[in-house]
Amino acid sequence: MALRKKLPIPRLRTKSRLGKYRIEGVLAEGHYATLYRALDTIEARRVALKIPHPHLADEEFIESFLKEARLAASVDHPCLLSLKDASYINDLLVMAYPLGQESLADRLTRRIASASLSTFIENCLEGLAALHARRIIHCDIKPENFIVFPGPTLRLADFGIARQARRTLNASGSGTLGYMAPEQAMGRASTRSDVFAIGLLLHRMITGHVPEYPFKWPAKGYDRLRRKARPEFIALLKRALDVEPRKRFRDAGAFLAAYRQTRKTALILR
Incomplete structure (x- = not known):
C-alpha cells in the first residue's frame, strides 16, 4: 500500500x-x-x-x-x-x-417517553431490516449511528464498514467494542451479528445499561427492563442477545416481524 x-x-x-x-x-x-x-x-x-x-x-x-x-x-x-x-x-x-437534530447517543442522555421509545425501537429495526433485505450487513450498530429527525423518527447512518453478504461475512472484526457480537469480534460477522448489536442497543434504550461480555442473561438492568417491558418483548430481546448466533433471529426482518406482533403492548406505558 x-x-x-x-x-x-x-x-x-x-x-x-x-x-x-x-x-x-x-x-x-x-x-x-x-x-x-x-x-x-x-x-x-x-x-x-x-x-x-x-x-x-x-x-x-x-x-x-x-x-x-x-x-x-x-x-x-x-x-x-x-x-x-x-x-x-x-x-x-x-x-x-x-441534517438531523441530534444522534440517538445524545438523545439517550434525556428521558424518552414510552410512546417515542416504541417508535424508536421500530425505526431501529426497520432501518436495519431494509439493509438486510438487500443482503447488506451494517457491522457498526451503535447509538451514534442513528440520527434523530423531526417526528421524532430515527434513521440509520454510517455505512462506512457495511459489507455485502452472502451467507456469512468473513470480516476483519471491524465494529465498535461494546456493541459487537462475540463472533464479529473474531471476524465472522453475519446478519445475526447485527441482530445481536441491535439487541444490545434496545437493551440500552430501555434500561440505560449495555449488556457486557460474557453476555449472561439476565444482564444488568433486568429489574428496570421488567418494569418497562412486558414478558413477550423481553423474550424477543433475550433471543436477539443469545450468544449462539443460530439461536437468534436470522436477520432484522425476522426480528421486526416478531416485534410488530407485540408492538402495542411491548412497553408498559407510564
Missing part, C-alpha cells in the same frame, strides 16, 4: 464557502473524516457534510469512502440516511447528507 500523504487536516472556518455550501460549524471529528454543519445555498437547506481527512487520502482510503457514498446513494427508505450528493470540491471529497 502506498504511503499516506502527510497533509494538514483542513479546518474549514465558519462562514467559509466550499462550492455551494457555507460552513456553519463542526458537528463531529473522527479518525478518518470531519462532519460539518453547512447551508446548501442553492437549495436553501442545511446539510451535514462528511469530508475525509486529506492527509490519509491514498487510493485505497478514498475508494473506501466512494464505496460508502455509492451504498448510501443507493438506499431509499425513511429509516435509512441516504446520500444527497457527493462530489470533489477544491480537491476534497465532499459527501452531503440530510
Whole structure:
C-alpha cells in the first residue's frame, strides 16, 4: 500500500464557502473524516457534510469512502440516511447528507417517553431490516449511528464498514467494542451479528445499561427492563442477545416481524 500523504487536516472556518455550501460549524471529528454543519445555498437547506481527512487520502482510503457514498446513494427508505450528493470540491471529497437534530447517543442522555421509545425501537429495526433485505450487513450498530429527525423518527447512518453478504461475512472484526457480537469480534460477522448489536442497543434504550461480555442473561438492568417491558418483548430481546448466533433471529426482518406482533403492548406505558 502506498504511503499516506502527510497533509494538514483542513479546518474549514465558519462562514467559509466550499462550492455551494457555507460552513456553519463542526458537528463531529473522527479518525478518518470531519462532519460539518453547512447551508446548501442553492437549495436553501442545511446539510451535514462528511469530508475525509486529506492527509490519509491514498487510493485505497478514498475508494473506501466512494464505496460508502455509492451504498448510501443507493438506499431509499425513511429509516435509512441516504446520500444527497457527493462530489470533489477544491480537491476534497465532499459527501452531503440530510441534517438531523441530534444522534440517538445524545438523545439517550434525556428521558424518552414510552410512546417515542416504541417508535424508536421500530425505526431501529426497520432501518436495519431494509439493509438486510438487500443482503447488506451494517457491522457498526451503535447509538451514534442513528440520527434523530423531526417526528421524532430515527434513521440509520454510517455505512462506512457495511459489507455485502452472502451467507456469512468473513470480516476483519471491524465494529465498535461494546456493541459487537462475540463472533464479529473474531471476524465472522453475519446478519445475526447485527441482530445481536441491535439487541444490545434496545437493551440500552430501555434500561440505560449495555449488556457486557460474557453476555449472561439476565444482564444488568433486568429489574428496570421488567418494569418497562412486558414478558413477550423481553423474550424477543433475550433471543436477539443469545450468544449462539443460530439461536437468534436470522436477520432484522425476522426480528421486526416478531416485534410488530407485540408492538402495542411491548412497553408498559407510564
